Amino acid sequence: MSRALSISALNTVEVGATADQTKADIDSLGINRGRNNLIINGNMNVAQRANSATGLGSATGYFTLDRWNVTTSTTGRFTMSQSTDAPIGFSKSMKLDCTTADTSIAAGEYSILTQAIEAQNIQGMARGTSGAKEVTVSFYVKGNASTTYVCELQDGGGRELSKTFNVTTAWEKVELTFPADTNAAAAPTYDNTAGIYLYIWVQAGSTFSGGSAIPTSWANQSNANRCVGIDNFFSSTSNELYITGVQLEVGSVATDFEHRSYAENLLACQRYYEIIADGGYDVDHMFGIGHGVKSDQINWFYDFKAEKRAAFTLIVASVSNGYHAKNHSVYKHPSNTSLGMTATVQSLHSISAYMTSISGVTEQSAWTMQLNGAAAHIAVSAEI
Amino acid sequence: MKIETVKMESDCYRVNGTMIVPPSTDNADYFFVQEWLAAGNTPTPQYTDAQIAATAQAELNVTSRSYLASTDWYASRKSDTGEAIPAEVITARAAARESIV
Numbered sequence: 001m002s003r004a005l006s007i008s009a010l011n012t013v014e015v016g017a018t019a020d021q022t023k024a025d026i027d028s029l030g031i032n033r034g035r036n037n038l039i040i041n042g043n044m045n046v047a048q049r050a051n052s053a054t055g056l057g058s059a060t061g062y063f064t065l066d067r068w069n070v071t072t073s074t075t076g077r078f079t080m081s082q083s084t085d086a087p088i089g090f091s092k093s094m095k096l097d098c099t100t101a102d103t104s105i106a107a108g109e110y111s112i113l114t115q116a117i118e119a120q121n122i123q124g125m126a127r128g129t130s131g132a133k134e135v136t137v138s139f140y141v142k143g144n145a146s147t148t149y150v151c152e153l154q155d156g157g158g159r160e161l162s163k164t165f166n167v168t169t170a171w172e173k174v175e176l177t178f179p180a181d182t183n184a185a186a187a188p189t190y191d192n193t194a195g196i197y198l199y200i201w202v203q204a205g206s207t208f209s210g211g212s213a214i215p216t217s218w219a220n221q222s223n224a225n226r227c228v229g230i231d232n233f234f235s236s237t238s239n240e241l242y243i244t245g246v247q248l249e250v251g252s253v254a255t256d257f258e259h260r261s262y263a264e265n266l267l268a269c270q271r272y273y274e275i276i277a278d279g280g281y282d283v284d285h286m287f288g289i290g291h292g293v294k295s296d297q298i299n300w301f302y303d304f305k306a307e308k309r310a311a312f313t314l315i316v317a318s319v320s321n322g323y324h325a326k327n328h329s330v331y332k333h334p335s336n337t338s339l340g341m342t343a344t345v346q347s348l349h350s351i352s353a354y355m356t357s358i359s360g361v362t363e364q365s366a367w368t369m370q371l372n373g374a375a376a377h378i379a380v381s382a383e384i
Numbered sequence: 385m386k387i388e389t390v391k392m393e394s395d396c397y398r399v400n401g402t403m404i405v406p407p408s409t410d411n412a413d414y415f416f417v418q419e420w421l422a423a424g425n426t427p428t429p430q431y432t433d434a435q436i437a438a439t440a441q442a443e444l445n446v447t448s449r450s451y452l453a454s455t456d457w458y459a460s461r462k463s464d465t466g467e468a469i470p471a472e473v474i475t476a477r478a479a480a481r482e483s484i485v
Contacts, residue, residue: 310410313405313413337401340394340404344395
């Protein structure tokens with residue numbers, strides 16, 4: 001299609017068209033409408049924590065792909081990994097591989113892939129107002145058999161709405177449009193707390209699935225109706241699920257996935273999780289500047305690449321002699337538990353931490369903080 | 385998050401030995417710590433009684449040695465001139481020597 005024809009077509013559809021019709025027409029013309037995907041790392045390109053994690057299912061947490069939380073309590077077990085099996089237009093996907101079946105599901109069991117979106121990022125939804133907008137979730141999925149799972153949106157106040165979707169053995173795009181929520185109770189405080197949770201349910205016990213039917217409008221639903229009709233990912237160790245291209249956007253049309261550069265994607269993820277130093281990348285990575293505070297303590301600091309969402313957790317991999325302070329040829333080798341922080345002196349832009357369990361440090365002496373081994377790893381997490 | 389151990393450290397919680405979690409309701413990990421505490425669990429204190437005692441003794445050693453050093457001149461004066469060391473200084477120096485371990 002030539003540019004002239006595109007503009008002409010655009011002029012035609014804009015007359016009397018609804019916003020969504022115009023949006024759909026613009027999308028059909030291939031015109032980039034800028035930022036429209038509220039999901040971060042929807043194309044599963046960023047995996048700062050790990051490319052693969054095994055034995056998942058017993059505890060909730062972030063294990064592999066950035067921003068994707070495994071929210072779970074089940075006796076089933078699975079491996080979660082970043083896969084190169086992806087639909088056309090994508091290079092990566094998230095793969096779930098069932099390794100321990102759970103064919104007798106207890107009432108309260110559940111397994112969910114979750115992404116929490118900050119409330120200050122969902123203002124375009126206008127939730128809780130007369131101008132509230134429909135929103136559309138789209139993604140690509142593939143499995144090992146025909147199955148049905150549940151996609152749910154839930155706001156910070158617990159108002160939710162679910163829709164089932166089908167998975168086949170081929171990559172298929174799922175498009176689910178959710179109605180506007182004009183109820184005043186849906187109006188969030190636009191801050192750094194969770195405004196919307198996107199849930200992909202792959203297992204739900206009767207507590208969440210034993211009801212009569214999934215409702216069709218937003219409300220604080222009966223738990224039992226949230227996942228009516230869902231299949232069980234843990235029905236067999238043959239089960240697999242691939243997912244990528246996850247997009248949540250305002251409007252009733254699932255537009256093409258908004259591809260961002262890897263650097264943009266990574267920076268967006270680093271607001272929630274940032275690696276300070278990774279021995280797997282550089283075994284003697286110099287990660288900070290320190291100064292002697294007293295004979296057995298060096299304080300060090302590091303400026304973040306991205307402002308953190310909120311007060312962060314410092315994570316230091318347990319590695320014997322994995323971290324040291326260096327001053328010319330002098331090294332201080334504390335135990336791995338010697339890196340820590342005091343919460344009250346932190347900011348969202350940098351960390352001020354300490355190294356203890358050392359001796360012979362001169363006050364105000366200068367030190368370079370350094371990793372000492374491939375398994376040494378320091379990160380901060382400010383996930384929702 | 386599966387919590388196995390929690391130890392107090394500075395004003396934070398060291399969880400499972402590798403995570404230093406601030407006591408902030410904005411922090412998602414602190415939510416799990418609160419759940420763990422609400423279940424009746426108690427964090428390990430940052431220092432054991434023995435460590436606290438050892439630290440206190442070390443500080444006392446420094447103080448006592450400093451006092452002895454600062455009053456050594458009484459002994460030198462007595463040696464040089466024969467002038468007696470005041471009784472209260474003798475008592476205090478003896479106590480200082482006793483306190484050093």
